[in-house]
Amino acid sequence: xxxxxxxxxxxxxxxxxxxxxxxxxxxxxxxxxxxxxxxxxxxxxxxxxxxxxxxxxxxxxxxxxxxxxxxxxxxxxxxxxxxxxxxxxxxxxxxxxxxxxxxxxxxxxxxxxxxxxxxxxxxxxxxxxxxxxxxxxxxxxxxxxxxxxxxxxxxxxxxxxxxxxxxxxxxxxxxxxxxxxxxxxxxxxxxxxxxxxxxxxxxxxxxxxxxxxxxxxxxxxxxxxxxxxxxxxxxxxxxxxxxxxxxxxxxxxxxxxxxxxxxxxxxxxxxxxx
Numbered sequence: 001x002x003x004x005x006x007x008x009x010x011x012x013x014x015x016x017x018x019x020x021x022x023x024x025x026x027x028x029x030x031x032x033x034x035x036x037x038x039x040x041x042x043x044x045x046x047x048x049x050x051x052x053x054x055x056x057x058x059x060x061x062x063x064x065x066x067x068x069x070x071x072x073x074x075x076x077x078x079x080x081x082x083x084x085x086x087x088x089x090x091x092x093x094x095x096x097x098x099x100x101x102x103x104x105x106x107x108x109x110x111x112x113x114x115x116x117x118x119x120x121x122x123x124x125x126x127x128x129x130x131x132x133x134x135x136x137x138x139x140x141x142x143x144x145x146x147x148x149x150x151x152x153x154x155x156x157x158x159x160x161x162x163x164x165x166x167x168x169x170x171x172x173x174x175x176x177x178x179x180x181x182x183x184x185x186x187x188x189x190x191x192x193x194x195x196x197x198x199x200x201x202x203x204x205x206x207x208x209x210x211x212x213x214x215x216x217x218x219x220x221x222x223x224x225x226x227x228x229x230x231x232x233x234x235x236x237x238x239x240x241x242x243x244x245x246x247x248x249x250x251x252x253x254x255x256x257x258x259x260x261x262x263x264x265x266x267x268x269x270x271x272x273x274x
Contacts, residue, residue, distance in 0.1 A: 166203030
């Protein structure tokens with residue numbers, strides 16, 4: 001039997017759509033750049049997976065005029081959650097940002113492990129350390145994938161929606177990298193990232209354990225760092241960019257092979273006039 005951890009509801013922000021089964025959806029339009037411009041509303045969206053979208057959810061998404069949906073889940077994720085709902089006229093691009101075998105045993109224990117197992121696996125800061133390490137690895141090991149996304153956006157993939165399972169980590173980092181390329185203020189990127197921590201946006205965590213303590217408060221506390229959107233996770237990614245390449249500009253140019261003219265096309269597509 002699969003059990004779902006309780007989800008606490010919180011008020012929607014002004015203008016935030018009430019979607020029944022697509023979590024963590026939002027338009028990142030309006031975020032300010034360092035040169036006085038802003039991300040144009042209706043061009044870049046983020047969310048959790050679309051596999052459970054209801055008919056009304058799908059109708060809302062179809063009405064956004066999307067060109068491309070970037071799905072960063074791997075095959076193992078899709079097996080658990082199912083394929084995205086099909087949206088008419090929308091191109092679906094799957095770019096896995098984690099290996100199907102990466103952490104397979106770890107995530108099995110997260111779903112099935114008893115309290116003692118979870119204490120050993122996640123306690124004493126181990127869960128948060130794992131998340132921080134994951135963000136650092138995605139920066140240095142997934143340059144080809146992030147480059148592919150940015151080049152697609154510069155060509156013809158707008159409006160675009162990016163998602164993974166929860167819309168927090170793989171999609172969150174891809175959104176952050178896109179916003180860095182657009183020159184969005186780092187504080188604004190962080191402020192958007194932590195919005196994924198709102199109770200109504202959080203991933204619906206399911207556990208298949210049938211142990212008596214499977215849903216105990218301590219279990220939820222141990223699991224929490226895995227599903228939190230902690231700003232220190234994103235800052236670890238930014239620190240890795242600085243430590244590896246020296247600056248965002250060098251990371252974009254050398255790490256992601258983003259030519260100045262390509263970056264300028266991105267800005268023309270996504271930003272308001274100065």
